[in-house]
Amino acid sequence: xxxxxxxxxGYGMSAEERAELLDVIKEVTDVERAExxxxxxxxxxxxxxxxxxxxxxAPWDRLQTWLADQRATFLAAxxx
Numbered sequence: 001x002x003x004x005x006x007x008x009x010g011y012g013m014s015a016e017e018r019a020e021l022l023d024v025i026k027e028v029t030d031v032e033r034a035e036x037x038x039x040x041x042x043x044x045x046x047x048x049x050x051x052x053x054x055x056x057x058a059p060w061d062r063l064q065t066w067l068a069d070q071r072a073t074f075l076a077a078x079x080x
Contacts (some may be wrong), residue, residue: 004077018078022071029067033060 008018039047 004074005080008078015079019075021078022067022074026064026067029060029064033064036060 004021005018008021013021036047036051040051
């Protein structure tokens, strides 16, 4: 697995940017989830089929829970 600090180093991120990165990741996953929900509510057949084939909201819930649970670990790795 890629070390978060290596990723941040590669982009030349400042300490402030590193601290904000986890909030950006959360925002991206929240926005993407909202976009998927909108497609489902709109009845897009391909989206509904793919959503159901990939386990519905369960994978999203696991990802968001995992990110929240690992936040302190990622932050420590990013700002060391």
